[in-house]
Amino acid sequence: MANVASLPIMLKSLRLACINTHWQSVAKKAVAESWMPEQYLAELCAMELSTRDDKRLQRHLKESDLPPGKTLSCFQFDAVTGVNTQQINALATETQWTVRGENVLIFGASGLGKTHLASSLGYSLIEAGIRVKFISATSLVQELQLAKQRYSLADALGKLDKYAVLILDDLGYVKKTDQETSVLFELIAHRYERGSLIITSNQAFSDWDHLFDDSVMTVAAIDRLVHHATIFTLEGESYRRKTSLKRKQQDQHQ
Known part of the structure; x- marks a missing residue:
């Protein structure tokens, strides 16, 4: 005993x-x-x-490196069109899409809350037990480019596999160079049907030719992203612009 x-x-x-x-x-x-x-044991x-x-x-x-405070409860759905609470709640609660490696693509002009929406979805997924990583597309592409120069790109891509969902913010700001174009495509190809991507971009697909070196690579990248994807196109007035105007009006009345 x-x-x-x-x-x-x-x-x-x-x-x-x-x-x-x-x-x-x-x-x-x-x-x-x-x-x-047994009740004592169960309690412990x-x-x-x-x-x-x-x-x-x-x-x-x-x-996750998610931006603080950008949760679903404080996103102003009434300020934009192209997305609603029910659609995002469905993605947040019915999470099998992350197991299948499906994507969420969020398009729209600057200031409409693309980053906030992607981040709020990220927070909800983490609460559901899903690992998420948030990073600016430019920063990640630069990291992968450096890894490729060191002949360790495969290892770098493999390390990202531990995250079921990778949030790439502001894809449209990636610069077009041979090295960056290559690693961006390799990232998309690597995660195709294996890991989910949430991408925000102020550039529509028709403008993505500036991201890749040739039209064949552009079409191939888009094809992989949209094959299993939910796509939102936000429209409305810039939240940052509205906030700035409101602040100016308040200052004028003081």
Whole structure:
């Protein structure tokens, strides 16, 4: 029979930190309320799982690099057309599209909330237990270009595979060079039907010829992205412009 005095050591060895912290206080409650042994065990296991879920959520939020505060609850759906709450909620709750490697493409002029919308979807997916990474398209392309120069592009692409969803923000600002064009296409091809992309862009598909070196590569990239994709085209007045005008009006009345 195991010695109870060694229980903390055994729990530590099993990496059951939450149970190790609370087993004594829960035991007192169990005795006071005449719990069955299995009820006591279930309570401890539930506490351990809840703590691990909370830690996992915080870890995934930290690694995602999502912009703070850009959640679904504060997106102004009434300020734009081309998307509604029901469509985004469906993507946030019916998450099998991430398992199938499907994409979400968000187009629109500057200031319409493309980044906010993509980020809010990212937050919702993380809460559903899905790993997400947010990064500007320009920054990622530069990182992949450097990896290619070091002959480690395959490794760099492989490391991104741990994220079920990769959010590429402002794809339209990627500069057209041979190196960047190549790695951008390789990223799209690598994740095709394997990992989901959420892409924001102020450039419509018809303007993507400035992103790739030739029309064949442009068509091939677009074809892979849209094959399994939900596409939103936002229209409306720039939120930043409206905020600036409102601030000026308030200053004038002061």
